[in-house]
Amino acid sequence: MTDTDVIVAGAGPTGLMLANELGLAGVRTLVVERLPERSGQSKALGLQPRTAEVLEMRGWLEPLQQRAVGRLEGGHFAGIPLDYEALGTRFPYQIGIPQPRVEEYLEQRLAAYGIPVLRGCELTGLRQDAEGVTVTVDGPDGQRSLRAAYLVGADGSRSRVRRELGVAFPGRDGRVSMVVADVVLDDPGGVLPEQWQLPSFEVRDATGAFLLPLGDGLHRMLFGGPEQQGLDRDAPVTEDEVRVALHREHGDALRLKAVRWASRFTDASRQAEQYAVGRVLLAGDAAHIHLPAGGQGLNLGMQDAVNLGWKLAACIRGRAPEGLLDTYHSERHPVGARVLENTRAQGVLMIPDTDVRALRAIVTGLLETAEGNRRIAGMISGLDIRYAMPGSPEHPLLGRHMADVRLATGRGLLLTSGAQPALEALMRPWQDRADRTTADRAAGIPGGDGAAAVLLRPDGHVCWAGPGGGEGLGAALGRWFGDPQR
Numbered sequence: 116m117t118d119t120d121v122i123v124a125g126a127g128p129t130g131l132m133l134a135n136e137l138g139l140a141g142v143r144t145l146v147v148e149r150l151p152e153r154s155g156q157s158k159a160l161g162l163q164p165r166t167a168e169v170l171e172m173r174g175w176l177e178p179l180q181q182r183a184v185g186r187l188e189g190g191h192f193a194g195i196p197l198d199y200e201a202l203g204t205r206f207p208y209q210i211g212i213p214q215p216r217v218e219e220y221l222e223q224r225l226a227a228y229g230i231p232v233l234r235g236c237e238l239t240g241l242r243q244d245a246e247g248v249t250v251t252v253d254g255p256d257g258q259r260s261l262r263a264a265y266l267v268g269a270d271g272s273r274s275r276v277r278r279e280l281g282v283a284f285p286g287r288d289g290r291v292s293m294v295v296a297d298v299v300l301d302d303p304g305g306v307l308p309e310q311w312q313l314p315s316f317e318v319r320d321a322t323g324a325f326l327l328p329l330g331d332g333l334h335r336m337l338f339g340g341p342e343q344q345g346l347d348r349d350a351p352v353t354e355d356e357v358r359v360a361l362h363r364e365h366g367d368a369l370r371l372k373a374v375r376w377a378s379r380f381t382d383a384s385r386q387a388e389q390y391a392v393g394r395v396l397l398a399g400d401a402a403h404i405h406l407p408a409g410g411q412g413l414n415l416g417m418q419d420a421v422n423l424g425w426k427l428a429a430c431i432r433g434r435a436p437e438g439l440l441d442t443y444h445s446e447r448h449p450v451g452a453r454v455l456e457n458t459r460a461q462g463v464l465m466i467p468d469t470d471v472r473a474l475r476a477i478v479t480g481l482l483e484t485a486e487g488n489r490r491i492a493g494m495i496s497g498l499d500i501r502y503a504m505p506g507s508p509e510h511p512l513l514g515r516h517m518a519d520v521r522l523a524t525g526r527g528l529l530l531t532s533g534a535q536p537a538l539e540a541l542m543r544p545w546q547d548r549a550d551r552t553t554a555d556r557a558a559g560i561p562g563g564d565g566a567a568a569v570l571l572r573p574d575g576h577v578c579w580a581g582p583g584g585g586e587g588l589g590a591a592l593g594r595w596f597g598d599p600q601r
């Protein structure tokens with residue numbers, strides 16, 4: 116029986132991001148992954164601005180950007196272009212990077228923390244008691260038991276952890292089936308895009324197939340036609356299917372040379388009723404599934420991980436204030452629910468039907484207005500996420516993620532505008548878990564609206580912002596960082 120602090124089931128982007136967050140906080144962690152090696156399936160293609168900001172906060176963005184294959188300017192809602200420039204982010208675009216490269220980078224980073232990824236090890240059972248969780252794992256050396264204080268199921272849409280917990284996964288099954296394939300093409304007609312371009316598209320009985328360059332001669336192809344409907348989600352995608360879709364869209368201009376991998380996906384839409392049961396938590400696709408419209412799933416999962424990591428670390432250290440871990444569900448469930456809602460709406464807007472086209476034309480017009488664009492772009496990019504921060508005085512930054520701040524330690528941070536002796540004195544009892552620094556801009560705290568200081572949680576969210584007197588600061592420190600005596 117191996118003992119550790121946290122077991123993470125699943126080495127997808129969510130599990131690997133979480134393991135990095137735990138490693139950053141010095142938490143002993145073990146990742147168990149069913150697959151003997153990474154699948155290489157390109158799946159998600161883009162990092163949304165909010166994820167880019169979070170990664171930059173940790174200092175992990177630059178190495179990832181070096182692995183990027185392109186850039187998608189702005190975003191899209193059901194294929195209708197969105198302009199991210201209006202959002203005031205330094206990343207007004209999606210960073211085009213195939214999912215396996217994100218996973219590879221995150222997995223490599225774990226070595227620095229001494230966190231192992233046990234590959235070929237499938238979680239097959241779990242039992243929890245007051246002190247911890249025992250999991251059963253089937254691996255290359257047979258069955259073994261692992262024990263930890265907490266278990267996180269980041270084991271994807273068919274999560275075994277979720278099923279073992281008996282957590283309800285309400286929603287609906289897929290109604291539309293599509294294919295995603297990484298293909299090598301011969302291009303005698305010269306029609307292949309060299310840059311990322313996202314055409315406006317429709318699904319269901321549509322014949323459209325769109326292509327994005329992935330580098331190394333590969334292209335991502337996405338299509339869904341009448342032949343794809345009604346097939347089992349696990350039915351193998353045939354080369355013929357890909358060829359037919361390609362021909363229908365491009366005639367003889369393009370020829371299929373090889374299909375590297377292909378998979379089916381649907382617009383199934385479900386969300387776990389609870390993200391936590393005792394010492395077991397759910398994150399990423401294990402907690403929510405939806406149509407991959409707008410490119411949000413991987414981003415949502417990685418941000419679940421960033422929300423959860425520091426809270427688990429505080430629990431492990433015995434410093435977590437009452438109810439801290441409960442805020443994982445209360446903060447992230449509504450964010451997931453909103454993505455489910457917007458992807459269902461996008462799914463409807465992509466139905467090729469005369470009436471839907473009328474609706475789509477109206478929505479397109481609304482998204483061309485500054486306010487309409489700002490609202491939906493904020494939602495799809497993840498930049499408008501704002502967590503409730505009860506008890507702290509109202510401020511425009513409160514609950515929001517603060518960009519352009521480096522939090523590479525997994526600790527909290529009091530960011531002050533110039534010297535603030537009263538605030539520093541208030542902060543002192545918590546100096547073993549939060550740092551203090553001065554904003555290096557003469558204008559004070561960016562977006563701070565004249566605030567003397569802001570207090571950031573380790574996930575970069577502002578949990579207090581206010582004047583030099585520090586009204587409410589002590590309460591916020593206690594609420595998020597616990598009793599300083601513990």
Ligand SMILES: Cc1cc2nc3c(=O)[nH]c(=O)nc-3n(C[C@H](O)[C@H](O)[C@H](O)COP(=O)(O)OP(=O)(O)OC[C@H]3O[C@@H](n4cnc5c(N)ncnc54)[C@H](O)[C@@H]3O)c2cc1C
Pocket residue numbers: 124125126127128129130147148149150158159160161214236237238239269270271272274275276295380398399400401407409410411412413414415416
């Ligand atoms: C066609 C397509 C396009 C997409 N495009 C985008 C996009 O552009 N942007 C975006 O943000 N998202 C996109 N997504 C969604 C994104 O791929 C997923 O949301 C993301 O993979 C979720 O990550 P995860 O780590 O939560 O789950 P997964 O990636 O599913 O990882 C779960 C891991 O757990 C392992 N596992 C499963 N069961 C067990 C077990 N019992 N024991 C141990 N290990 C186990 C699995 O092998 C897997 O490695 C797309 C998805 C698809 C299908």
